[in-house]
Amino acid sequence: MLVKSYKIIEILPCLVDPEKTRVIAMISEDVSGVLPYINAIDKNAIYTKNANTLTLPKSERLITIHPRKIAITKLKDEQEAKKILDETIKLINETFKKKSEIKPDYERRKRPNFLDIYKLLPKTNCRKCGELTCFAFAAKLVKEEIVITRCSSIFESGYKNNREKILKILQGSGFEIPVDLK
Amino acid sequence: MEEIYLDHNATTPLNNSISRIINKYDKLLYGNPSSPYKIGRISRIEVEKSREKVARIINCSKDEVYFTSGGTESNNLAIQGSLNYLRRFGKINAKKRIITTEIEHLSVLNVFKELSKEGVKNYDVVFLPVDNSGFVDMEKFKSSIDSNTILISIMLANNEVGSIQSIKEMVKIAKSKNKNIIFHCDAVQGLGKIRVDVKDLEIDMLSISSHKFYGPKGVGALYVRKGVNIYPLFFGGHQEKSIRPGTENVVSIIAFGYACDMARENLEKNYKILTNLKKFFKDMLFEKLDKIVNVRVNSPEENCLPNTLNICFKGIDSELLISLLSQQGIYVSSGSACTSDSLEPSHVLLAMGIPENLAHNAIRFSFGIENKKKDLILTVKKIKKIILENKLNFSKA
Known part of the structure; x- marks a missing residue:
């Protein structure tokens, strides 16, 4: 003990x-x-x-x-x-x-800053995810109350760069990312 | 249990004679200073007398003093008020640069952070780094000022480590580059401990707060040099030339005035007392604790507030030590602030390049004129006892 x-x-x-x-x-x-x-x-x-x-x-x-x-x-x-x-x-x-x-893990998994995520979102407030604004989506996303795949716009080809950045942030923070997106 | 208060940078106990003044006037001066009859006029006279006292300690004219609710409001009014004026009156229409440091008090730092959110269209915000003693790098300061710079806000003395910036030199540099730059200085932690002279500093705006030098809480002032314009944050009556409307906090303002007089008259004497206390304590810490724990001083040796000593007891969790000391009636503070998530290490210590784990070991001792050497002897004894009894020095952190 x-x-x-x-x-x-x-x-x-x-x-x-x-x-x-x-x-x-x-x-x-x-x-x-x-x-x-x-x-x-x-x-x-x-x-x-x-x-x-x-x-x-x-x-x-x-x-x-x-x-x-x-x-x-x-x-x-x-x-x-x-x-x-x-x-x-x-x-x-x-x-x-x-x-x-157990294999020790020294990596830091920190909740990502929602503003960092928000900056990368389409900011169209299209509401397709069910949230009123992209701002609200970002806030829920970092709290793991919603998953990134709910944002359909970010998976459009025009947002490839931003999408990759978001996925990298989420992955770095220990969020579960669907296998096909990794 | 006897209490030993060693956290005077957080706030100071109310001076006894100021406490008597508050008791005396509290019932007596109930009139609204804006009222036309006798009791109102008496309140007005007393408020104006106090304004003179405040003006005297910082060496300005009384009509350059605006009473506020304290340091935070003064800082907000200075920064936001002057920028709002410039925007409102069309003096600026393009994106402009505003400069501060990474070690400001949160009432300045968070205003700049808020303004940086408007960054894309309005402000290009510069947060100047500091060296490992907590001083702004003059070369970086010089090069940060460009033709687009409109406002600079830098604190006189840091509340956590005590470093005193060369404000006079900075104002000179800034004004030589562009005479229209507005220079604000947060002198909340400096006033009462070191000389503050707005004429000598050639500063445009300066914030001060009463409770940092034995006056009451909830009152402070902003010095605004004649010719510098600010737009109010609140709207209401015509008090404080409509810059800060609202019925004056009469009794606190009177007490604030007395605190200024006392601080001004005793400045040199108090400086000596505090310098001696700090040296005595520091020497004793090294003598008594060096064998059991690694002591590191974060406060600068020179150009430092006479009462402030920031120390790391390497490997010892400061929150634990503070709690255990508090149970013994000894009050000190850490360089950390509890936030919603967890205990965040001080932004000041991190900006000074102190590693995160060490920043969690930092304790700030800030002495006051009522502290006695015997209090400090007892404090060191108790620290030693707590460390040994709880084997805190065996931590590998």
Whole structure:
């Protein structure tokens, strides 16, 4: 077992939603070595090698694992915090145990900036994707609430360059891209 | 538990005599300064007296001082107000260049970022880089100014690391290239700690805020040199020459005036106190902590605010250390800001070329005149104890 214990050291109002809280817990051991392994098995994880952090987006909530601390946002109460901390510690310890079976992944998968995507979209607001504007489409796309293939215009021949750029951004961020588009 | 406050760049505690002034006037001066009867006129007189006090500390004339709600509003009014005036009155119609730095306070940086979104048609926005001590590269500054440049906004002193820019020299360079360039300076962090003289700087606009030097929060001012025009952000009454309408925050403005007087009268004395405190603390940090943790100073040795010391305890998570110190009644801040996603390292430290993992180890100590050496001795002791007890220095980060 790598992490033996944790201690909640801070319960703060969550900046995103003041009704909820953000919790910071100190963990007994340095877990930085395990982060690339969790990154390899959880495709939603956002690993930042330079900062040595791994963020796990779970529904609305973000769990960020640092070498010696775990920060969790949008929590109802301390009880919920403890439950999620226990789960996170379990994930760390189990991944640590299976380290030899996993190939570590040091790549950073970060949610792409929707403005970067928006700039590359046709900006015709054609509504074929079901959204009112290309702006709204871009915002949903980066949140993985809509897939790129819903934009039919970008797959027209005139947008080849932009299409390739978008696919590259999405792929680089760990988004699932239909095989025939890769 | 005794509390030790070492975060004076975030805000300062209200000075006791200023607190008494607020209590005294709060009930007394309830009249609206725009009202024609006696109690209104008394409020007006007091507001105008305060304007003189503000003018005196920055060496301008009182009709060049506009009261605002603080630094953020002053910065927004200066930048957006002057650009809006130029557009509104047809002084500019083509795409123009505006220049700032990468280490500005967010109330400047985000205004420029907002303007850069209009980039394609209106503004060509330049964010100047800084060196690893937090100073703007003069050569890059010179070469960034072209004939299309209309506005430059650069802070006097940085809030996170304390670097003081050579504003006077920059104004000279900018004006020699094009005398019509408007030069704004965010002096929020500098005023009260170092001398600020708008005549000497030959600056066009300058932002200041009361709560950074023992005055109340929610009040500040913008200096606008005579001859420089700004278009209001709000519309309403004729207060502040219609540039910033709204009933004056009378009592806070009075207290702000007193804070200016106190800061002006005690500037040299306070500078010495703060410089000594900083040196004492820094020497002690290295002496007591060097064996257990690698200490790196991010603040420049020279041309730095006398009270600001930004430090990296290598490998030690600053948020953890700050939380643990706060449980002991010691208040410091980090170079990081919590955003919706996660803890983002400071844009200032990253701009200075400090690697992301080190930026997460940064702590800013900003001292105040009420701090005592014994407070600092205790702080270093507690830092050492926290690091050792929690084995924070064993992190490999």
